Amino acid sequence: MASNSHPHPWSPLQAPKHLAKKLSLDPKTLSLASSDFGHINYETPLAVFEPTSETDIIDLIKYSNSLPKPFTIAPRGQGHSTHGQGLTHDGVVLNMNRLSDSRNGSEIVVYDEYVDVGAEQLWIDVLGATLKHGLTPLSWTDYMYLSVGGTLSNAGINGTAFRFGPQISNVLELHVVTGIYVSNFT
Known part of the structure; x- marks a missing residue:
C-alpha cells in the first residue's frame, strides 16, 4: 500500500x-x-x-x-x-x-496598583494575590482557571470589558520571549 x-x-x-x-x-x-x-x-x-x-x-x-x-x-x-x-x-x-511548577517560573508580585505575573499563571491565583493587598484586576476573565498568557493573546474579552476594556487594555507592560532576546513592550 x-x-x-x-x-x-x-x-x-x-x-x-x-x-x-x-x-x-x-x-x-x-x-x-x-x-x-x-x-x-x-x-x-x-x-x-x-x-x-x-x-x-x-x-x-x-x-x-x-x-x-x-x-x-x-x-x-x-x-x-x-x-x-x-x-x-x-x-x-x-x-x-x-x-x-518550577522555581524558575515567575511569581505573582504586587507593586502598588500593578501586578507582575507570568504568562503561565492562572487568573484565580492572580486574584488571590491581589486580594491580599486589597486590590483586584480591573478586567478579568469570566472563567478564572485560565492562564494570563492565553487570555491576553486573545485580548481578554470578558463580562467587565464594557466598563474597563478588555484585559489587554489594562496591561502596562508585556514581557515577550522571541528567541532572539526577551523584550519588554510598554
Whole structure:
C-alpha cells in the first residue's frame, strides 16, 4: 500500500541534549496536546516541550530557527483556545503550565496598583494575590482557571470589558520571549 505521507521535517531525537530531555514523546502527553477546546480541531505534535525557564523557551526557538525548515511552536496553557490556535502539526506544543511548577517560573508580585505575573499563571491565583493587598484586576476573565498568557493573546474579552476594556487594555507592560532576546513592550 502506497503512502502519501511525507517524512517529518525534523525529529525530536535530533535536538540538543538539554532540549531533548524536556521534549515529551509520550503518546498520552501527545494526545492531550492534540485537540483544542471543544475537541473540534485535531493536530498531533511531534513533541510536547516542558520548559522550566524562559531560557528553555529561547533555546527551543533558537534551535527551531537553526534548522533548514524550522518547526512550529504552539504555546499552550490550560488548553481553552479554539479553532486550532494552540495546535501544531509536525511541531512542538509548549506546555506553559510547567513554568509554574518550577522555581524558575515567575511569581505573582504586587507593586502598588500593578501586578507582575507570568504568562503561565492562572487568573484565580492572580486574584488571590491581589486580594491580599486589597486590590483586584480591573478586567478579568469570566472563567478564572485560565492562564494570563492565553487570555491576553486573545485580548481578554470578558463580562467587565464594557466598563474597563478588555484585559489587554489594562496591561502596562508585556514581557515577550522571541528567541532572539526577551523584550519588554510598554
